[in-house]
Amino acid sequence: MNVALQQKEKLQGVIREALLRAQSRGELSLPEIPEIGLEIPRDTSHGDFASNIALVTAKKAKKSPRDVAAIIVGNMEAEGFIEDVQIAGPGFINFFLSNEWLYEILKVIEAQGLAYGNCSHGQGEKILLEFVSANPVGPLNVVNARAAAVGDTLARLFRAVGYTVGTEFYVNDAGNQADIFARSLEARYQQIDNPNYPFPTEGYPGDYVKTLALRLKEEHPNLLELEWDERIAFCKKWGTDQMVEWQKADLANYDVHFDLWFRERELHAAGALEEVIAEFDKKGYLYTNEDALWFRSTDFGDDKDRVIIKSDKTYTYVTADIAYHYDKLKRGYTKLINIWGPDHHGYIGRMKAAIQALGYPADSLEVLILQYVALLRDGQQVKMSKRAGEFITMQDLVDEVGKDAARFFFLIRSPESHLDFDLDLAVEQSNENPVFYVQYAHARISSIMRQAEEAGVTIPTAADVSLECLKEESEIALMKKMAELPEEILIAAVQREPHRIARYALDLASLFHSFYTHCHVLGEQEDVRDARLVLAKCVQIVLKKILHVLGIDAPDQM
RNA sequence: GCGCCUGUAGCUCAGGGGAUAGAGCAUCGGACUUCUAAUCCGAGUGCCGCAGGUUCGAUUCCUGCCAGGCGCGCCA
Known part of the structure; x- marks a missing residue:
């Protein structure tokens, strides 16, 4: 309604x-x-x-x-x-x-509770939202944190407007990066007893690999008895499994829980790549050139054709990714939404081509490009290098500023805007972070409710009070703002703009703080008090609702 | 060279074919014997990157240019 x-x-x-x-x-x-x-x-x-x-x-x-x-x-x-x-x-x-229509809002919020603002726009259509999908070779970084916040909140928005949503993290545990990681882990394992054992030149230098090697040695002290190939294969599986668990735990701390962690290696094991290649072959989209097998993606608007099997007979990254997307479609999802970084922009054309080659419409795949995060410290951009093992992780960020502040910081910006994240500011001013402003509004209302109950005042319902008592400017403004929520949620979902909800949260909190200063609730004449209790209760519901959409806690005390 | 993103107040960013272009931070001045001052109230600030075009009306849409970021692999 x-x-x-x-x-x-x-x-x-x-x-x-x-x-x-x-x-x-x-x-x-x-x-x-x-x-x-x-x-x-x-x-x-x-x-x-x-x-x-x-x-x-x-x-x-x-x-x-x-x-x-x-x-x-x-x-x-x-x-x-x-x-x-x-x-x-x-x-x-x-x-x-x-003001009748505004009073009606209060009755609707009271009746619908946290479902207020939802609608059935999506009519149950199945959307698959894939995001983060970082390589399982290291900890998540701040760009992953931005993607996680945006993707998770988009998923919550889609559910609110009536879509059936699945969220997935694609684990690229079968490619080159995973091989390099496996060799790095093996080298660190060797170095425990033999410090001069050579480390791969392109290997991952982070200390976490050493930590992992120690754990591996503890669990599997006889690893060196295996032949090289088997040993690397073991390191690859065991190591990426560890990384996935680590990433899962970090994301859980961030209130992001994926419906499915999709492993690339399972695609290989199931023969999904061969299947999709056969499918392309049957339709005549393949040709051989210089010992490599090519997909004629230019038939579907791509800039150039793409290699599917390299001349060394291994698959390219895109081959597995095509198989993955084919799998998503076969599972009945009619809309695939991926969140990628700007460096993957050039990748959109080939994936859309593949989707069409498989017989699905081009727009069944939608790619949202999330711009980069630049970290600033002392006014200077922090240079991060995975190669050099120097980076600030998502967990570092959460430890420093907290889950709620981190998420809010990422969600307040529009996805396509480049984001400067000033670490000094985030740490120094964490108490002035806008997220606390919103949470404080919620806590203040909880406090009023608590004290009302302690004073023996029952929180009334809209039907039992004189709503026409609500006529102060700040009261009207609150009701009007709450009236806009359903449209805000719908627009935010349809236009894929979660930052609208973060802005809305700030606006509503601001109106409440103003109301709080100008209008007392407890201690007023009974009819005024009761009407304001109903109003405050509704604001609390709406705040809790939008904080939930943002994945941020709604504290009762601060 | 081609493609994508960005350019709005001192800083970080919203907005968007229409009514005097907004918020936070920073600066200055007020408000706590009363439901949490993590709050509120007040004050100033803008060639909306530049130049054309469409329109009754452009900061918003279109084209070109300038500036910054990022891509353009038989890497992932």
Whole structure:
């Protein structure tokens, strides 16, 4: 139930009738009635709702916008819920409504609870959201942290608007990186007893590999009895398994839980790559050149054709990824959404080509490009290098600023904006971080509720109080803001813009803090007190709801 | 060279075909005997990168240019 939308539709009806009446009276001559735009204006002096219909139709009506507006308003029938209609600015029609519709919001929130703002827009369509998908060769970094926050919140948004969502982390545990990692681990294992044992030149230098080697030695002291190939294969499996567990634990600390950790090696084991190659071959999309097998992806709009089997007879990364995407589609997902870094932008064309070659529409794959995170310390960008083993991990970040602040920091920015993360600021000002501002609003409400109950005051329901007591500016503003939630959630989901919800959270918290300062709840006259208790309770529900969407705790005390 | 992202207040960033372009931080000044001052109230700040075009109206859409970031492998 979307009260704001209902009001809009009612007002659109009022305007449409006025237009038709004006037409029949010959005051206006329009070839057709266009869609009637209505919005909730930022500036409250512009009313509860404003329409630009007169500006849009002025030219076709061959009159000035203000004249058209006057004609429309002159042909409107009086309606009880409309208190005033004004023509303003270049020709806007501003509607001032009685507060009834705002009181209705409170009843709806009370009835729906944390489901308030949800809708069935997605109609159960199956969306698969794949994100992070970092190589299982090291700890997660801050870019992964950004992707995790954005992906997780998008998943929550999609669920809120009625999609069936699966979240997946693709574990690339069968490629070159995993091989190099396995050799690095093996070398560290050897070095425990033989410090001069050579370390691979391209190996992973991080200390965590040494730590891992010690654990490996403890669990498997006789590893060196295996032949080289078997030993490396063991290190690869055991090592990537350890990394996956580590990454899982870090993400759990961050309140991100994937429905499935999809292992690349299982694709290989199941023959999925051969299957997809056979599929391409059958359709004639393959050819051989210079001992390599190529996929003619240019048939589907890619810049160039892509190698599927290298001249050394091994597969490329894309081959396994195509098999993975094929697997997703075969599992019945009709929309695959991947979150990638900007370095993978050039990769979109070949994946869309592959999807089409497999007989699925190009837009069943959607790729969101999340821009990079630059870490700043002492005003300087922190240079990070996996090769040199120098980086700030996601866990470092969470340890420093906390899960809630970290998530909020990533979610407040639009996904396509480059993000400067000032570590000094995040540490120094962690108490001033905007996330606390939002959480504090929630805690304050909890405190009011607690004290009301201690004083023997039962928290009333909307039906039992005089809602017309709610008429202060700060009270009206709160109700209006809450009325916008359903649309905010829908837009954030449809446009893949989770930062809208973080902004909304700040706005709502700000309005509440203002209300808190200007209007007391406890200690007021009983009817006022009860109405405000209902209002505060509703704000609490909405705050809890959006904090949940953001994956941030809603504390009752701070 | 080609492709993608970005360019808005001192800083970090929202917004977006329409009404005086917004927020936080920073700066300055006020507000706690009363539900948590992690709060509130007030004050100043803008060639919305530049130049054209579309439009009744452009900061928003289109084109070109400039600047920064990132890609363009038989790496993943």
